[in-house]
Amino acid sequence: MFAMLRERREEALKHISDYNPFVNRTTKTSLLEKVKLVVGGCTVLPLRCLGLGPLLLGLYGLTSLSIIGLSDEKLKEKPLTSWRKGVLYPTVKYGSRVLLFLLGYQWVKTKGEASAEAPIVISNHPSWFEHLWLLHVYVPSVVGKEDVKKVPLYGTYAKAIQTIFVKRSSPESRKEAAEEIYERVSTRYERLKQRSKKDADADDLQRQRYEERASNKRAKKAAKQQQRKQKSKASPQDDNGLMGDEEEEQEQHVDISPDGTPREEENGVDHDGGKKKKKKKGKKRRKASRTDKGVWPPLFLFAEGGNSSAQGFISFKLGAFNPGVPIQPVAVTLPYKHHDVSPAPGTKKFSLLVRTLCQFHNKMNVTYLPVYYPSEEEQNDPKLYARNVRQAMADELATSGIQATEHSYEDVILLHHALRRRYPHEKVLLETRKLLDHFEILELNKNTLTRCLDKFIAMDTDRSGEVSFQEFCSVLYLPDADITSRLFAFLDIDGDGRINFREYITGMATLWKVLKPRALTDVFALFAGEGGDHFTLSHARETLRGLFECLTDEQIDGILSKVGDLKTPDTMTFDEFEAWAKDNPEYIHLLLTTDQMAAAARRRGSAAATAGLAGEEEEDQKKKSKGKQKADVKDDDDDDDDGVNNDDYGLREIQIESGSSSGSGSEEEEEELQTLQKAPKKSDKKKKKAKKQKKGKKLDEKQTKKPKTKKRKNKQRIASDTELATNGTS
Structure with missing residues (x-):
């Protein structure tokens, strides 16, 4: 099994590239750029700050008015009523555009058209500002972190547009958010289909009326020609054009009666003696209004999960693709010459914002792709749906140098965590999506990644990005012996004598795979005995000393120091042992390779073989006795x-x-x-x-x-x- 998993690890690590899209590519500040920053800081920066303050307060007051008297639960249950939407809609639409203008985006270059047919709109997230433009265009609901509620001013704006808040660390919160997303988009999609059907019926009715008018015109023309022939026979002078003007005036009032004969209207009076009815202009078809009752606004999501990269499209999260409804992709690029506005990991946020406000003009290009209607296969496979949409966006922006990469938002989490630990963040890049495709057993989440990174940083004492054999033994309190060398060689895929973070985390995933319930039970039995439900740490110390003679007392104490808080001091239950094993699979691997575990496995195998043989014999005897009785009866x-x-x-x-x-x-x-x-x-x-x-x-x-x-x-x-x-x- 280890050989097969090692081959998977080698194949996965072979296909991972060293490309890092999470980089802010701001050029080195030249003398001319410094002069521009000084001038901008003295002129446009104060003016923009003076304008942003009153604008934000005004938006806060209007958005608070639109949701006055509504609790968070009521905002989840149903859309806003008409008068609330009447206050909120212009506030969000025009307020976000003015705010974007004050940030230096005086105009935005667009390509394509925004559509109201898709219940979901997705976009990449290369900066802090593109969502303001999308709020201006769509006025949608969004999906955001629960921490946004606590942000002053911005939390009220998020509540007003009925944001779906998600607590990423809680599986229950993610499940509730997924259900709420499905309910909203399915309701809106059904309403859109009903409206499209009504529009189609209106088109058919309009086409039918047009055909009727055309047939009436043809009948009128035929009647005019017949009337002209009759007059020409009665008075030959008509052929010379003596009565042309009067005849044309009369022909303007010729109409066709229901029986097919022509009828005339004289002096604005119809054939019934009433006044001539003026033709009413046809009313324009009603467009979809955001003040309709019971209609959720379109849902907007950043498909990548958060701020990612302006250099490419990383892997998309599946929240927008699970419902299987049409989606309009929107691709945003931020061209620049000197100042890159993308908040890549390692960028100082305050200096980035100040320098952005000092620019006279910032550029933004927005591309609206056509609405993507999923096939039946894509509806059943959200991963395929997300991959195809991402590739369509990358193909659209291929000329701009934007490409699709197999990184994911988990890479962003790792980079930020490494920066907080003051560790070289470029050494922990994984390209997790490609790793998952080639190494299927690896289940990555935020807690697992950060825990593994903390252990790796603790082992890498010289902060070189790689762990040597001596560092490995020192931090894990393992002896410089053959058993430790075999474990280190298993983790060291390329055999260079050092372990990088990619090798370490794939090795940990392999060891997690081996942690079957039976293996944990057998290892626990080494300390607690057969049928035991707990053991003391003092007894565990004696057991380790008997299993590994090469371990010193200091090393044994170091291994036991990794045990977390126990409910009962100096006593470990099976649940606590299982949690410790998942955090330290290296020790479980060493225990499974001992002679005692091999003997226990042989005993278990022989007992299972004996029990299986006895069961087979008993089953054969039952079948034979039944066959014998049937033969007697027949x-x-x-x-x-x-x-x-x-x-x-x-x-x-x-x-x-x-x-x-x-x-x-x-x-x-x-x-x-x-x-x-x-x-x-x-x-x-x-x-x-x-x-x-x-x-x-x-x-x-x-x-x-x-x-x-x-x-x-x-x-x-x-x-x-x-x-x-x-x-x-x-």
Whole structure:
């Protein structure tokens, strides 16, 4: 198993690239750029700060008014009412655009069109500012972190647009958010389909009316021609054009009556004597309004999960793709010459914001891709759906140098955690999505990643990004012995004598895979004994000293110091042992390689083999006894044949039992036993052929026999079988 998993690790690490998209590529500040920053800091920066303050306060007041009297639970239950949307809609739409203008984005270059057909809109997240433009265009609800609620001013804005808040560390919160996303987008999608159907019906009605008007015009034209011919026959002067003007005036009032004859309207009066009705202009079809009752706004998500990279599209989260509804992708790029506004890990956030405000103009390009309608296969496979949408966005921006990478937001988490620990963050890049594709057993989450990174940083005492064998032994309190060398060689894939973070985390994943419940139970039994439910740390110290003679007392104390807080001091239960094992799979691997564990495995294997053989023999005996009874019931005419067959069946069963029970015997006896076991099988085959030939005759004879006689014969035959079996045994 370890060989197979090692091959997977080698294949996974072979395909991982060293490309790092999480880099802020701001150029070195030149003299001209410094002059521009000084001028901008003295002019546009104060003006923008003066404008941002009143604007944010005004937006806060209007958004608070739109949700006044509504609790967080009511905001989740249903969309806002009409008057609340009437306050919120212009506030968000125009307030976000003015805010973006004050941040230096006076104009935004767009390509394509925003569509109202898709219930979900997704985008990449290269900076802090693109969501303001998307709020201006769509006025959507969004999905955000629960911590946003606590941010002054911004938390109120998020509540007003009915944000779906997610606590990333809580599986229950993520599950509730997924259910709420599905409910909102499915409701909106059904409403959009109903509206599209109504629009199609309106188009059909309009087309029908147009055809009717066209047919009426054709009828009018035919009537005019007929009237002209009649007049030309009555007065030949008409052909010379003497009455042309008067005739044209009269022809303007020619209409067709229901019976097909022309009728005239004179002096604005119709044929019924009433006033001529003016044609009413057709009303424009009503567009989808955001003030409709019961309609959720479109849902907007950053598909990458958070601030990622302006240099590429990393792996998408599946929250937007699980419902399987149409999606409009939006791709955002931020061209620059000197100042890169992307908040990559390692960038100072305050200086980034100040320098952005000092720029006279910042650039933003937004590309609206066509609405992506998923196929049936993509609806059933959200991963495939997300991958195809991401590739479509990357293809659209291929000319801009933007590419799709297999990094994920977990890489961003690792980078930030390494920076907090003051560790070289470029050494911990994993490209986790590609790692998951080639190494399927690895389940990554924030806690697992940060815990492994903390252990790796503790081992890497010289902060070089790699762990040597001496550092490995020192931090884990392991001896410089053969067992430790084998474990280190297992983790060191390339065999260079040092372990990097990629090798370490894939090795830990392999060891986690081996931590089966049976393995943990067997290791726990080494300390607690068979059937024990706890053990003391003092007893564990003695057990480790007996298992590994090369361990010193200091090393044993160091290993036991890694045990966390215990409910009962100096006593570890199985649940606490299981948690410790998952945090320290290296020690469990060493314990599984001891001679005691190998002997326990052999004993367990032999016991299982014996139990399996006994179970098979018992099952065979049951099948044979059932077959014997069925043969007795069906074959009433061949008493001699049945007796021989039953005698052989009983003899065979006895021989099998005796052969299995006797542990010793000569080879000749075993050969005779095998021949006796094979002989009845041939007779059984011959008998089955004979039974098939006599099947028709037996059915006719059985219908004429009485049930009582049949039962009596069966009882006699069973008794004779018992006697034969007894004789064979004796």
